[in-house]
Amino acid sequence: MIDTRITGLEVVPIAFSDPPLLNAAGVHEPLALRTLVRLRAGDVVAWGEGRGDALPADVVPAVRDAVLGLDVFATSRIEAAVDAVLRRLRPELGPRARLTSFAPVEVAALDAQGRLLGKPVSELLGGALRERVDYSAYLFFKWAGHLDAEPDEWGEALDAAGVVAQARAFIDRYGFRSIKLKAGALHPDREVEALLALAEEFPGLPLRIDPNGAWSHETTLAVARRLDGVLEYLEDPVLGIDGMSRVHAETGIPLATNMCVVETAHLLPAVRTDAVQILLSDHHYWGGLRRTKDLAAICEAMGVGVSMHSNSHLGVSLAAMTHVAAAIPNLDHACDTHYPWNRADDVVVPGGIEIVDGAVAVPTGPGLGVEVDESRVEELHERYRAAGRTARDDGGYMRRRDPNFTDALPRY
Known part of the structure; x- marks a missing residue:
């Protein structure tokens, strides 16, 4: 026994x-x-x-x-x-x-x-429906290196050329077949220019952009006009269900979110107002893998697409994300992942999980199918x-370079 x-x-x-x-x-x-x-x-x-x-x-x-x-x-x-x-x-x-x-x-x-x-x-979740789960290249505008530090391996990306170079490095290394650009950091004109440069450099690859609610309604409409026919979807351009509903009504562009629908109570208002066409699930705050699969079933019943949100994470999370993504029938967009940015410090034994040709093979070993290096x-x-920190503070760190920075939204 x-x-x-x-x-x-x-x-x-x-x-x-x-x-x-x-x-x-x-x-x-x-x-x-x-x-x-x-x-x-x-x-x-x-x-x-x-x-x-x-x-x-x-x-x-x-x-x-x-x-x-x-x-x-x-x-x-x-x-x-x-x-x-x-x-x-x-x-x-x-x-x-x-x-x-x-x-x-x-x-x-x-x-x-x-x-x-x-x-x-994946078998405990009903069985894998696909052998591999697609992930998207997750691009960021970035400094060359941290404050008071040498440039890192990825280098600076503060304009269209830098973002295209970053995308090329990600695609050459990991084979990604779709691209997401984090926005809301620079003026929207510069971010649109970067996305259009990506569209020109990588024709046919699905593109998405996410300003995390940093744009006003008027700015979003202007961006949507410039990116008409370019985007797979637009993620959280404005704040709130009502704001998203107005944008979709006036543009018809598919909208995705991990910000305005983060609890089950948000689902019905978002669907009734046609505010969200793709929900970016995240087992880290929806309560685990089984609840995430249940959430996908609700989305299917409501006619909402499903993909997956990401934040800075290591290989244990990537394995968990891959297992639940493999078991969701209606997962219809490549998932987000920060893993390429953080994998150098992974706790998973090397070779345990890899992104190849833009996808992660669903682990077939017992449990998550990865081994953790306890040392x-x-x-x-x-x-x-040693760091003495218990909370993330992106705004505080930015103010070390720009004392006038505020994280109040919308910004543009």
């Missing part, structure tokens, strides 16, 4: 290298923050990865005590136990924050289930402790 009880749960905050990527909130700091969950069940060790603020340190002992002894296959009971702790100790947290806390625990539980059964996580985990944990 296999012992499937949870016998240990540790939460390990980590910090890893991140380039100076510009965005509407400012610029990425030298270190990105993430949370790893190490879960023990029976005779296996399993892993989950979440946002840097996924599990606050003050709740970890109580969360661990609440899940010890539970069957690792009973994820509903595990979620209820985690939720009860958060409601008691952090009553200010809303439903979305509590789901963010549970997500890496759920991934670790699924990893453990797969390891105990000798099956990949690397400890190294990144020590880096976290």
Whole structure:
């Protein structure tokens, strides 16, 4: 009889290298923050990865005590136990924050289930419907290097030529077959020029742009006119469901979001007003892989397309994203990933997961199908402790270069 009880749960905050990527909130700091969950069940060790603020340190002992002894296959009971702790100790947290806390625990539980059964996580989610999951080249305007540091391997990208060179490097190295450009950092004219240069340099590749709500309604309409027929979709050009609905009504351009629909309560208003045509799911804040698959089913019923959002992450998250993406029937756009920017500090053993020809092969080994280098985990944990940071501050870092910078939106 296999012992499937949870016998240990540790939460390990980590910090890893991140380039100076510009965005509407400012610029990425030298270190990105993430949370790893190490879960023990029976005779296996399993892993989950979440946002840097996924599990606050003050709740970890109580969360661990609440899940010890539970069957690792009973994820509903595990979620209820985690939720009860958060409601008691952090009553200010809303439903979305509590789901963010549970997500890496759920991934670790699924990893453990797969390891105990000798099956990949995709099989636990109903089976992989595709052998490979497509990802998009995720481009950023960026400084040549961090403040007071030498230029990094990617170099500067502050104009169209720099962005095209960055795209060429990504495509040559990883074979991407679609491109996303993060916008909202520079004047829209410069960002449009970069996208048009990408369209000329890489004809036929689907293109998308994401200003994270940094544009006004009028600016968005002007951009939409200039990019008519160029974009696969436009992501979060303005803030809010009402703003997105107005843009779509006046332009007809497909709109995607990971900002105005982030809870199930947002779905119906967004659909009723035709504000969103593609929902960018993210298991890190929708509550895990099973909830993400459920979300995709709701989108299918409502006639909304599905893709996947990304933030700075490592290979545990990439594996989890790939498993759930493989099991979603109506995934109809290449997913986002920051992995090329962060892979140099990965905790996954080299060769465990790779982007080849713009796609990641669905791991077929047990659980997530990747192995974690625990010495690397400890190294990144020590880096976290030495940094003394517990929250991301893109705006504060930008103000070290430009004291007048404000992250108030819309900006243009």
